[in-house]
Amino acid sequence: MTAPLAYTAATELCRMVRARQLSPVELIRGTLERIETCQPTLNGFITVCADEAMDAAQRAEQAVVNGDELGPLHGIPFTVKDLIDTEGVRTTMGSYIFEHHVPRQDAISVARLKAAGGILVGKTTTPEFGHKPFTRAPLFGETPNVWNSDRVSGGSSGGAAVCAAAGLAALNLGTDGGGSIRIPAAVNGIFGIKPSLGTVPHLARDSFGANKLVGPMTRTVADAALMLQVTAGPHPDDVHSAGRRVHDLVTAAAEPADVSGMRIAWRPLLGNQIVDSGVAALVQDAVDAFEQQGAQVTLVDDGFQTPEPMWRALMQASWRARFGGYVAEWGDRMTPTFLRSITEAESYPAEELQQAIYQRTLLFRQVQSWFQEFDLVLTPVITRTALESDRDLYDPVVIEGRDVGGIRQNWTPYTHPFNLTGHPAASVPVGFADDGLPVALQIIGPYAEEAAVLSAAAFFEQMRPWAQHTPDLDE
Secondary structure, eight states, X not given: OOHHHHTSOHHHHHHHHHTTSSOHHHHHHHHHHHHHHHHHHHOOEEEEOHHHHHHHHHHHHHHHHHTOOOOTTTTOEEEEETTSOBTTBOOOTXXXXXXXXXXXXXXXXXXHHHHTTOEEEEXXXXXXXXXXXXXXXXXXXXXXXXXXXXXXXXXXXXXXXXHHHTTSOSEEEEEESSSTTHHHHHHHTOXXXXXXXXXXXXXXXXXXXXXXXXXXXXXXXHHHHHHHHHHOSOOTTOTTTTTOOOOOHHHHHHSOOOOTTOEEEEOSOSSOSOOOHHHHHHHHHHHHHHHHXXXXXXXXXXXXXXXXXXXXXXXXXXXXXXXXXXXHHHGGGSOHXXXXXXXXXXXXXXXXXXXXXXXXXXXXXXXXXXHHHOSEEEEESOSSSOOBTTOOTTSEEEETTEEEEEHHHHTSTTTTHHHHHOOOEEEEEEEEOTTSOEEEEEEEOSTTOHHHHHHHHHHHHHHSOOTTOOOOOOO
């Protein structure tokens, strides 16, 4: 597949297929060839579904020839993070434990993408059980940053972000339990949105206490809106999804927000104390773009306390309950940082965990109160560009030569609060720092208002386009 076609937006690919200007077989064959070429250096896939994808492409092409009614994603390739179930295609969760696990049915989001005509081309890399903002695991190794192989790709949806940035697939499905869509989107220079809790049905084991969301990772806002439109909608088995009304997200992305008079809260800090000066300058410039177009931007510093300890307690307890039983047999083949995480959960008394649940409710109400005064909230996504590839979960973060503390509280403090509250949040590219790596702005909207986030992101994309930036790949 030629580079121009590889970086063509899904919305345009859809138009070309419908106009018979592009064959689904040609598109899928080119996609698979590009994946094969890039896989040795980018390592974005755990499993590539070449045979299944070509079979689906043949059927899609015949439907075009027959003049059949075509779905909104007819013939368009998509990838799925390997935490999400795919019928007949192994879902490993980045773990040797599930290396040969083949689900019997698709996750709801995957089934909806297929029903819309999309073609699954592969399962993208994730750290074991998605437990950290780095994409490496004993099962497959490291997925490097697409702009600099000596830096991390973020996580836990790092494979999906790299595939989007490298033009391996226009549509990529990730998950986000603490920033796992937004962090890798930010460090790889693409768009990613964590929808509100319940917008895209996800059959979590703890439906009531869920904080992991499924969402799109793409090169453009319109592509993400199209993907989200297809996957959104109520499902009776997801308590947060049941009865949820679906907004017209495609139109929201196609009609950038008129920000004149919009009330925006600008929070450069969110429980952290320091941001790299280069990152801060780029994100401030992005915020200024909203103000220059008439938005009423208010700097907010109200002493927000990081909820990371509460988030960590809930997540580690969940991981221990679900995967702790495998340690005796598989411990020597599991990720050391994951083992440490579930070991730490041994010390949490029941009262502490229940207090964390209460605190989550209080945090939700706190963030809800922000939107009584403001229409949107803006923050950075991360405090500095992608970390060096020798960093890991329990290592300190260094910003401008200063050791500022742990990864989650000091590199990614802006993301996990909105997993706990369920508010929609997107990562929007704003430029490149002096080290040549991408920087991003986070846009947070009112609960269940993905349309507002997409519309604001489309405004910024129109003001400061980013999709023309492509990494220099050795193909």
